[in-house]
Amino acid sequence: MTDSIRFRLNGRPVTLDADGTRTLLWVLRTDLELTGTKYGCGMGLCGACTVLLDGRAVRSCQTDLAAVGGHEVTTIEGLAQGGRLHALQQAFHDHGGYQCGYCTPGMILGAQSLLSEHPRPSRQQIIDGMEGHLCRCAAHQRIVAAIEAVAGNGGGHD
Amino acid sequence: MIDLARMPRRDFLKALGGGILVLVQLPSLHATDLWEEQRGYPTDINAYLHIAEDGRVTLFSGKIEMGQGVMTSLAQMGAEELGVSLDAMTVVMGDTDSCPPDAGTWGSLTTRMFGPAVRTAAAQARLILTDLAAQRLGVPRAQLSVENGVVFVTARPQRRVTYGELARGQRITHTVDEQAVLRTAREFSVMGRSPKRLDGPEKVTGAAKYAADIRRPGMLYARVVRPPAHGARLVSIDTSAAAAVTGVRVVSLEGLVAVLAPDPETAGRALGLVRAQYDVPAPAFDDEGVYDHLVQAAPDARIVEADGDVEAGRGQSARTFDLTYRHPYVAHSPIEPHAALAEWQGGRMTIWASTQNPFGVRAQVARELGLSAEAVRVVTPFVGGGFGGKSANQQTLEAARLAQAAGRPVQVAWTREEEFFFDTFDPAAVVHIVSGVDASGRLTTWDCQVYGAGERGSQLLYEVPNRRVRVYGGVGYGAPGAQGYHPFGVGPWRAPGANTNRFAAESQMDAMASAAGVDPLEFRLRNTRDPRLLRVLRAAADTFGWQPAVAPRGGGRGRGVACGTDAGAYVAHMAEVTVDAAGQVRVERVVCAQDMGLVVNPDGARMQIEGGVMMGLGYALAEELRFRGGDVLDRNFDTYHPPRFSWLPRIETVLVPNDDLAPQGGGEPAIICVGAVVANAVFDATGSRVLRLPLTPERVLAGIRRT
DSSP, X not given: OOEEEEEEETTEEEEXXXXXXXXXXXXXXXXXXXXXXXXXXXXXXXXXXXXXXXXXXXXGGGOBGGXXXXXXXXXXXXXXXXXXXXXXXXXXXXXXXXXXXXXHHHHHHHHHHXXXXXXXXXXXXXXXXXXXXXXXXXXXXXXXXXXXXXXXXXXXXX | OOOGGGOTTHHHHHHTOSEEEEEEOOGGGSOOOHHHHHHTOOOSOOEEEEEOTTSOEEEEESOOOSSSOHHHHHHHHHHHXXXXXXXXXXXXXXXXXXXXXXSOSOTTOIIIIIHHHHHHHHHHHHHHHHHHHHHHHTSOGGGEEEETTEEEXXXXXXXXXXXXXXXXXXXXXXXXOSOOOOOOGGGOSSTXXXXXXXXXXXXXXXXXXXXXXXXXXXXXXXXXXXXXXXXXXXXXXXXXXXHTSTTOEEEEETTEEEEEESSHHHHHHHHHTOEEXXXXXXXXXXXXXXXXXXXXXXXXXXXXXXESOHHHHHHTOSEEEEEEEEEOOBOOOOSSOOEEEEEEETTEEEEEEOOSOHHHHHHHHHHHHTOOGGGEEEEOOBOSOOTTGGGOOHHHHHHHHHXXXXXXOEXXXXXXHHHHHTOOBBOOEEEEEEEEEOTTSOEEEEEEEEESSOSTTOSOOSOOSEEEXXXXXXXXXXXXXXXXXXSSOBXXXXXXXXXXXXXXXXXXXXXXHHHHTOOHHHHHHHTOOOHHHHHHHHHHHHHHTOOOOOSOOOTTEEEEEEEEEETTEEEEEEEEEEEOTTOOEEEEEEEEEEEOSSOSOHHHXXXXXXXXXXXXXXXXXXXXXXXXXTEEOOOSTTTSOOOOGGGOOEEEEEEOOOTTSOOOOOSSGGGTTHHHHHHHHHHHHHSOOOOBXXXXXXXHHHHHHHO
């Protein structure tokens, strides 16, 4: 069954003639060749496939294409503006908040969602907000430092 | 000398165009790696370095970048010796057509063994360029200096010529067969510093490509029909419903049945329509019974260390200790599952693969498909974590066979369930140690038997007059399978075997210290004269603020110490934990002091230490693969739990200076003591010693109830 699905992707309008029950992750990676969004577990347990839906983090492996109709989707490719890294991208780079880099797009978008909800998060809020993201290289300490740096002044207090 | 005309990579050399190419041929720089010998790798060339006519420098390395930061540290080494800035460097890695053969990226060998080749190539290139400059400028070499890719007359810096100008019009291929004189730490301007990683911009923007991100025209996505358990035998299969799905092709090969589709979802749907029946062998043992099996089915022992008489040593002991330690199967679970894209065109197979071993993949695919090695090219994009698990590459062979059969490029990207099922796990293991101390708290005897883990990390760091270490089988002992030693594949897992062996040895030390009424740090210091071990222990103690006390102190809060040596480095860990009434352990703080010789990139080294410590908390506290026979019960992160953000302790790293020693390993050492240091801290907090990893709340609680 083919539907015509319109949404905004990284600031641009997109119309896809596709089955609305398809999974956003695979549509992004295959049809749209936006491979920055990664497959990690297929069950919404690792966070590697995280994208922003109207600014809030969702697991694209658990999101139907139909669900994004009429909404704004942001992938890691859409975060940098005008050739300049987003503050979180810069901070992850500056603080070494990555090693293999595979979980990094999902981490950064998860952090962006967290910061839009809590602009000055406490350390505990950062931990709680990022809990659903796995990093097997275990760069956690520097990821927290990068998020705190963007939040300003080392974050708020508990 | 190398006969360039016979080199299979002559096309690559031609493609480089003009400039200066330095090849390093130093047999002494090759790791004497058993696997390398077994696989018959060519060992002629260690490294290529090319200086192009525009002054750009390209380093070609058969190593791969999987997060350990070697793309940056190798570039630093090249830039330092060559006398160029880091941003003049490009690093090409893991492409078998353009990079020198390499035995694999593992064993913390890149910096130790490949680094010297890079430095030698770069130092030689600098000499060649300086000689050219001496001719061009008409002054002796001794009067020239090099800075940022410019050679100038030291006394008159305006008389200068750039590397690019010198390389122009040249077609020099120079082979080096003796190690050049390298710069010393005092002279460094690029090494010993912490520039931002070269792979950072791509990784934070999503531009970095991994194997599953490669797209080729007409490519198909495969899903392979899998057995329910290892050892299961296919009895019947009906693929007709799958083949009827629009766009789907079924490919049936010997031992490999797959559905191919233009997108991964259609392939997944078609796979669900395949009806397959299997004979599943009765399970021989499970994750509880495996430990008895490992001891009963063990092969003969190899004695890897022996001195004195361990029996006589028992007689000289004031107290003896007889303890048995257990370590479960642990998954690698990199966040990137194994993936490969294979393209068969014009009699040539090209494979983009997530692998730690591109040349091994080339050899394996060539052998299995009956091709020459030159007919196979393996390209390694960024690898999304390996930890040893991507030294096994079943997925590349699957993709290659399917691509050849289909005549179209085929991607095989494992699901998380396949990744767990086909992982080559860190082997379950048993370590039995009988040891003794005399009345003054000095070791008298040490008799250690290792089943399943191999010998790495079992070496005695302490002075013991009577000692014996017996190892029954290495990490990969025995063919896997229902009748095998292990029910499924096992293999190297970050510092293979050392996590198990250090857990056992350092727990044993702690048990003895407690019984002898000696502070655990003091007990270690008293029993070793190894200066590097003493230094890392004291450095850790300084940063941690260690106050002498005899364990256990109880009260639900404890601290522990553990130490070891791995990949040429020495490490000492100290940890602080709390244990709640439910037996839940929380690691609050870890200090790791490491002596890794000369440090190429201090921040990169610290990242590896922090990662090792945090990753180690997984096997220390929670990671344990459950299985029944060949049936792997944990297949995703709902039941298998790597460390998450809420586990994060404060991690402090201390790089103990040792600039007179060449750079040593950095990727593995910091993980080897994490199980031990946590177990020792839990003992201090509770008075209960848990002898089986991981330290789950149930085991910790059961221990507390026994005390």
